[in-house]
Amino acid sequence: MKKFIAGLGLAAVLGATAPATAGQDNPFQCEEGETYVMNVMVSGVEYWFPVYEMFKQAAQQMGCKTVYTGTPEYDVNKQLASFEQALAKQPAGILLHPMNSDPFIEPINRATEMGIPVVTFAADSPNSKRVSYITSNNVSEGKYAADAVAEAMGGKGKYAVLENPGQDNHDIRVKSFIARMDEKWPDMKLASRAASNQDPTKAYNAVQSMAQAHPDLGAIFMPEANSALGAAQAAKELGGKIKIMHADVNAKMLDLIKAGEVFGAVNPNQGVQGYMGFMMLWLANHSDLIDPMNDYKSAGFNPMGVPYLDNGFSIVTAANADDFYWDKYLKRRGTKGINE
Structure with missing residues (x-):
């Protein structure tokens, strides 16, 4: 985690002189209307809410917009349909929890070909062209x-x-x-x-x-x-x-x-999952900030690819359970969660 954050700082330094960021005082800012989508299955499951809360916060800090999407059912075909609906609006990127790996290969690959990066979280589609994957171990x-x-x-x-x-x-x-x-x-x-x-x-x-x-x-x-x-x-x-x-x-x-x-x-650690998930997605959409010494240009892959990032986890017992309530978390933060 520390190494990755340090890498973001270096990217900002490098990006400040990159041609694509000329005229920008801060390269880590979204363009007007730049919107990122989070897509899940069983959208009412409380697990997703802190993920989206910090996905949303990271976006707001950089002047971006976010949308929470998915389907309330545990049905891969319905989630695929919701993914297609999100894709049709041509967002800047999609943070995706794929219900099953293989059915999402073609839609993710198609999104990539459209120039819309996809980062998976909590569950993966490893054989797809998703640019990054964040999860706990x-x-x-x-x-x-x-x-x-x-x-x-x-x-x-x-x-x-x-x-x-x-x-x-x-x-x-x-x-x-x-x-x-x-x-x-x-x-x-x-x-x-x-x-x-x-x-x-x-x-x-x-x-x-x-x-x-x-x-x-x-x-x-x-x-x-x-x-x-x-x-x-x-x-x-x-x-x-x-x-x-x-x-x-x-x-x-x-x-x-x-x-x-x-x-x-x-x-x-859902909040870390959402926050760093957004950062990887944003950088994948602004890959001109990164110029690694590898063959990404000739091979045609996104230089922002992070195959796996560990967001960590906690063991919850009666002793620390009070720290994990969603309503207390929202009250402390003063926000409306997925309804914002």
């Missing part, structure tokens, strides 16, 4: 979550996972969680796994079935918060002995963590 998140659960269980017992097959970041978290258990905690045994697809009802039913098949089930991990809501309800009805560990937080899950009904959560 999903492998580390899975490891930390596994260690926390195993230590709380004394390193011995049965666990299960709920998952959303096909969503890149979720798949990595689950795979890493299981791998860590196998490598470091050999007495922790994977009893069951089921696809909940971010549906609390499916998660509730899956946990009930898992517990019936494995009465000694001690913990369940899931890579997002929506499934955790249903899993927590089932665990409570089953006597509260199953530890629920998930990724991402929202107000309901924070309440449950504080009440002791959920064990804990891994939460990416």
